[in-house]
Amino acid sequence: MTSNRKPAPDNYQPKEFSFTKENLELAKKELNKYPENRKASAVIPLLDLAQRQNSNWLPIAAINYIADFLGMPRIKAYEVATFYTMYNLSPVGENIIQICTTTPCALRGSKEIADLCKKRLNIDFGETSEDKKFTLLEVECLGACVNAPVVWIGDEYYEDLSKESMDSIIDQLKKGEIKVSPGSQIGRNGSMPSGQRSSLIDKGN
Amino acid sequence: MPKIKINEQEVDVENGLTILQACESIGIEIPRFCYHEKLSIAGNCRMCLVEMEKSPKPIASCAMPVSDGMVIFTNSPMVKKARNGVMEFLLINHPLDCPICDQGGECDLQDQAMSYGRDSNRYIENKRAVNDKDLGPLIKTVMTRCIHCTRCVRFAQDVAGVSELGATGRGEEMEIDTFVEKTISSELSGNIIDLCPVGALTSKPYAFEARSWELQKTETIDIHDALGSNIRVDTRGREVKRVLPRINEDINEEWISDKTRFAFDGLGCKRLDRPWLKKDNKLVEVEWPEAFNAISEKIQSTEPNKIAAIVGDLADCESIFSLKKLFNNIGSPHIDCRQDGSLVDSSVRGSYIFNSEITGIDRADFILLIGSDPRWEAPVLNSRIRKRYLTGMLDIAHLGTLPSRENGLTYPYTNLGSEPNVLDDIASGNHEIIEKIKSAKFPMIIIGNSAVCRSDSLAILHKTREIAEKYNFIREDWNGFNFLNSVASRVGALDLGFVPGDGGYDFNSIITNSANGNLDMVYLLAADEFDVEKLSNSFIIYQGHHGDIGARNADVILPGAAYTEKNATYVNLEGRVQRTSKATFPPNDAREDWTIIRALSAVIKFPIPFDNIVELRQLMEKEYPVFSNIDLFQSQEWKPFGISGSINDTPLELSIRDFYMTNPITRASQTMSLCRSEFIKRINN
Numbered sequence: 044m045t046s047n048r049k050p051a052p053d054n055y056q057p058k059e060f061s062f063t064k065e066n067l068e069l070a071k072k073e074l075n076k077y078p079e080n081r082k083a084s085a086v087i088p089l090l091d092l093a094q095r096q097n098s099n100w101l102p103i104a105a106i107n108y109i110a111d112f113l114g115m116p117r118i119k120a121y122e123v124a125t126f127y128t129m130y131n132l133s134p135v136g137e138n139i140i141q142i143c144t145t146t147p148c149a150l151r152g153s154k155e156i157a158d159l160c161k162k163r164l165n166i167d168f169g170e171t172s173e174d175k176k177f178t179l180l181e182v183e184c185l186g187a188c189v190n191a192p193v194v195w196i197g198d199e200y201y202e203d204l205s206k207e208s209m210d211s212i213i214d215q216l217k218k219g220e221i222k223v224s225p226g227s228q229i230g231r232n233g234s235m236p237s238g239q240r241s242s243l244i245d246k247g248n
Numbered sequence: 249m250p251k252i253k254i255n256e257q258e259v260d261v262e263n264g265l266t267i268l269q270a271c272e273s274i275g276i277e278i279p280r281f282c283y284h285e286k287l288s289i290a291g292n293c294r295m296c297l298v299e300m301e302k303s304p305k306p307i308a309s310c311a312m313p314v315s316d317g318m319v320i321f322t323n324s325p326m327v328k329k330a331r332n333g334v335m336e337f338l339l340i341n342h343p344l345d346c347p348i349c350d351q352g353g354e355c356d357l358q359d360q361a362m363s364y365g366r367d368s369n370r371y372i373e374n375k376r377a378v379n380d381k382d383l384g385p386l387i388k389t390v391m392t393r394c395i396h397c398t399r400c401v402r403f404a405q406d407v408a409g410v411s412e413l414g415a416t417g418r419g420e421e422m423e424i425d426t427f428v429e430k431t432i433s434s435e436l437s438g439n440i441i442d443l444c445p446v447g448a449l450t451s452k453p454y455a456f457e458a459r460s461w462e463l464q465k466t467e468t469i470d471i472h473d474a475l476g477s478n479i480r481v482d483t484r485g486r487e488v489k490r491v492l493p494r495i496n497e498d499i500n501e502e503w504i505s506d507k508t509r510f511a512f513d514g515l516g517c518k519r520l521d522r523p524w525l526k527k528d529n530k531l532v533e534v535e536w537p538e539a540f541n542a543i544s545e546k547i548q549s550t551e552p553n554k555i556a557a558i559v560g561d562l563a564d565c566e567s568i569f570s571l572k573k574l575f576n577n578i579g580s581p582h583i584d585c586r587q588d589g590s591l592v593d594s595s596v597r598g599s600y601i602f603n604s605e606i607t608g609i610d611r612a613d614f615i616l617l618i619g620s621d622p623r624w625e626a627p628v629l630n631s632r633i634r635k636r637y638l639t640g641m642l643d644i645a646h647l648g649t650l651p652s653r654e655n656g657l658t659y660p661y662t663n664l665g666s667e668p669n670v671l672d673d674i675a676s677g678n679h680e681i682i683e684k685i686k687s688a689k690f691p692m693i694i695i696g697n698s699a700v701c702r703s704d705s706l707a708i709l710h711k712t713r714e715i716a717e718k719y720n721f722i723r724e725d726w727n728g729f730n731f732l733n734s735v736a737s738r739v740g741a742l743d744l745g746f747v748p749g750d751g752g753y754d755f756n757s758i759i760t761n762s763a764n765g766n767l768d769m770v771y772l773l774a775a776d777e778f779d780v781e782k783l784s785n786s787f788i789i790y791q792g793h794h795g796d797i798g799a800r801n802a803d804v805i806l807p808g809a810a811y812t813e814k815n816a817t818y819v820n821l822e823g824r825v826q827r828t829s830k831a832t833f834p835p836n837d838a839r840e841d842w843t844i845i846r847a848l849s850a851v852i853k854f855p856i857p858f859d860n861i862v863e864l865r866q867l868m869e870k871e872y873p874v875f876s877n878i879d880l881f882q883s884q885e886w887k888p889f890g891i892s893g894s895i896n897d898t899p900l901e902l903s904i905r906d907f908y909m910t911n912p913i914t915r916a917s918q919t920m921s922l923c924r925s926e927f928i929k930r931i932n933n
Contacts (some may be wrong), residue, residue, distance in 0.1 A: 048421065116411030116412075116414075118411055118413065118426070119411065119428050120426040121414060121416060121427050122414045122415060125416040125418070125421075126416075126418045
């Protein structure tokens, strides 16, 4: 299993955590959505906010901070943080590349894409590159099977990938940021057919 | 009332019951792991699946409320197959280590696998293994055995009020854990051992000590606090192996405190098993006659007016009664049972018992705690207050000092400070809490020992009574005045009138008069909780079962029996008379306490008028009729008590400084001293 699911060793854990001014505002906005005695409902968005503030991973101090912030037992926030795989409990690379290897993506060649990433980044699933720029994760179905194979980087999906397009995305990432737009990499609009429309042709839209 | 059909049988059930409870009401047993009557419903083990007509899938009976017209089957092929399948899944990752598991023989998983499981295992892959957790000196963990029923998690959160356990991770990675390796800081933590349906959480002191079927089980009463929890003492040979709770809904439900459960190992250490006599300033072991003769000689040369007696915290009513008779015969009025200097009087019974009953807490909607720390004085009673608080219908206010510890009282409360003169404001209606008191239908006062061990105690009692009478605490159908005693012997001793007679010295005067040389002899019946060295001018007779501070300063030591070693009567804080049963024998020459006093009375020629326990109890019941109602709560007529006076602003003190060290048994217990270093030091740091 991947290493970001267990809390980082003590020497990686920061002693303290608190929201920045901007994030505190956002957190309060989030709190306003829930009644006073149901504040704990905001735990998921707040943990996410904390993770974003802390280079994409959640230290114990941040979990404690959120729990205290919401007036809930610390263990309850910890349960949530360990349950959802999108919370990283130990440091991760700047870019997290999550490759779907479930059946539809596997049929459409996700293994080749994974092999390419492993080779290019010189890391295996669950590992972080030495320059701390990349973390590679294997994930279950991302729910975009019509555009398989799919890779999830940052907050975006990159779909209809081929070895070439993935290679270029990694190149761009290594240079700093992705230039291509997210979504289908072969120019499909959403999940429309790749070529001519083959059904419902008589309909106008 | 919904009508449902269970296995072709028509049943009327109460609204709001679950199917499982409905089945139980007609004697159909449903197997379960996660469901427990006293805990919130989780519905995660799936063992209680039953078939419901018109439902394509079996349903979890523990979580499904009944509704009219349901047709349930608990013995159909579908149910059998479902149980079989659930059992197989549960056993996939469960190790086959029953031969080395302490739960063996009393394990729900073992029993239900026999009743409902398959005969063989089809799973050939590797089983998962889980790291053990450190839950402190009381609870041993073998987490690979855990089946994730989350009973321990729910107990810690709901009953104990310390949310320190949780289920972390998901799926195969799920584990029961404390947050980042922290032990559970609750006085009730031992109960999760009983709750655990498998051998994941077992008792550390009991580890590999005995098998459940080898143990002799004796039903008796606990004496580590004044609650009188119903317990079962398991012995093998002469040794107490463990202490478990018995269900008594009126007193302890089915919980006991860690002190009750684990302090028994002190019964095997530092015991007084021979009489001792001080010769040439050194205590030496002697035979009974020699010890008695020494006392006899001393008593013949002492004026009755220069002899006093103090009764300690663990003494039983038979011995207190005998000692009182003896002192009557001797002619000394200097007797007292309040070794903490408490000024509670024995004349009005309603002033020193828990008048609302413990079950009254389930009705209360406002509790005013005065100088009481229920979490440490009676942890199980405190969990009852918490249970009531969780219903959302209870407000709590606290006046007094509490130790600084995690989770406070385990429920929120309005802090009224620690100065008792706040009571004046409440009585006169000039306090903000007054609105809450006035709007309460079942208001309750719980006053504790630290409010009555002061010079102005009688004024505090008087003012408290005034508040109770003024604000609807005392009615025909409700008595909300409660005294929370924290030691087991106190209510019984007060019932027996073991307080100074005419012109007699009370506890504090006994100390000063001994120092002034006005007292030549002091008889200590298991009295250990004060500085006995202050009595060093007098000849000290110590009768008790542990070589503690009392025995260290004694001139004669008479070895008595501990609570597991005698058939004795104790009165709990409600005034409920309960009897212990002898689980084992006192060591060597030690004897049951009342027999020692009876024998001594003959030697010193002041014989007391009974020769066996039946005669003793008959006389006791004749003179003190409350003792004739065993196990029953007896409500008391409301009478005035206390003396009007001014209350000063000295803060109320802590009532208990160290939960784990409150009597000689706990001080001799290794487990308790481990708890102290684990939990109490954490508080002090």
